[in-house]
Amino acid sequence: MSLDEDSIHVEKLQLPHGVTAPDIWGQTKQQPATVSVALFLKGEGFHTAANKDELDQSTVHYGELAKRIRAANAAGQDVEDFVTAVQHCVETMATKANNNFILERVAIILLLPKATKYGKDVTMHYVIGYEDSGKIDRFIRYHEINEIKVMTLVGVNGYERKAEQPLEVDLVLLRWVEKEKGIFWPSMQSLAGLEEKAVEIIRATSFETLETLADHTAKQLQEQLLEKLFPDGCMLRLKISKPRAIAFADAPAVEVSRNTIKDARKCPPGGCEEPAGNVEDLKVVKPYA
Structure with a gap:
């Protein structure tokens, strides 16, 4: 299997309206947010655009994508509605002439810097995989603090x-x-x-x-x-x-x-039995004892 892969990224795009999400007090309010998207192209990627040094049907115009994502961000929009809107923008631009769909998967990362009381930020990751036809065949989601x-x-x-x-x-x-x-x-x-x-x-x-x-x-x-x-x-x-x-x-x-x-859940060879003993059984030398 080839390890070659082409991808297109828009990183930490500022949104005009932010999104509504729980703040540090648990109250749902509009908050500042940035969104990053990574488009992973299937097959030979953007090879024809690279060979010709011009945009064509093998790639996605990242400038136009950024404009569409910002335009899809509406006042009062919650996280789920916004991510769905971003997904729609990506899928629309990845569908080329004759319904040729050029994406293998997309990652959407929404960052909320004001949604944590004790931490740096909250980030939500959505990874969506596609069949050749453009139909979704897998979905992975992360919530990270x-x-x-x-x-x-x-x-x-x-x-x-x-x-x-x-x-x-x-x-x-x-x-x-x-x-x-x-x-x-x-x-x-x-x-x-x-x-x-x-x-x-x-x-x-x-x-x-x-x-x-x-x-x-x-x-x-x-x-x-x-x-x-x-x-x-x-x-x-x-x-x-x-x-x-x-x-x-x-x-x-x-x-x-x-x-x-x-x-x-996957078991290692030999099964999933609990290991014998636990941390309380270990004999350690305490430096301060």
Whole structure:
């Protein structure tokens, strides 16, 4: 299989009206937003446009695409309606003469810098795959909260047991489908509590290692929130960084991925049995003991 692929990107396009979404207090309000789109072309990509050094039916005019996306953004538009409008713009421009559809997939990324209380931003990723005819055959969705700041007691050294220190947490929820099964996704309003719940869980801990903290946080998020929001399961990725731990590095970090999607779990050779023992069984030497 060839690894060659051509793609066209419009990155962080400013929107004239923003979108309506929950703010840091859980109230649905219009917020500033930027959108990025990446169009991945099927087959030989934009080779004829490249050979001729001019726009033709093998490519998409990114300037015209940007204009259409901005024009599709209406005052009071919510996230779902706006993303659907962007998808329509992309699919219309990717449909060429004789209904020739030139896309293999598209990624739409909506960034909301004011939708997080403790973090840097909230981003929503929509990845849509197409058959040769242009019919959708798969859909992947991410909800991501970046660089959540949390103060907590953590560390194995004696001096680390005396006071809280800052952590940075990245949270990603993912769900996908194939063909026409449809995709269930919680409302933006119901997802507004995700960040607060993660901070609440982490603040209440006093573990020594990031490994235990990450595993504990993932389990508690699943039990306290995600089982209700995603009755058919989801993929959770949780990364915890400790920026003050190593003087000459930005941060050490650990990351866990947990898949509870009922129809998509894959077992390694030998099956899915739980490993013998757990973290409490490990014998460690505590530097401050």
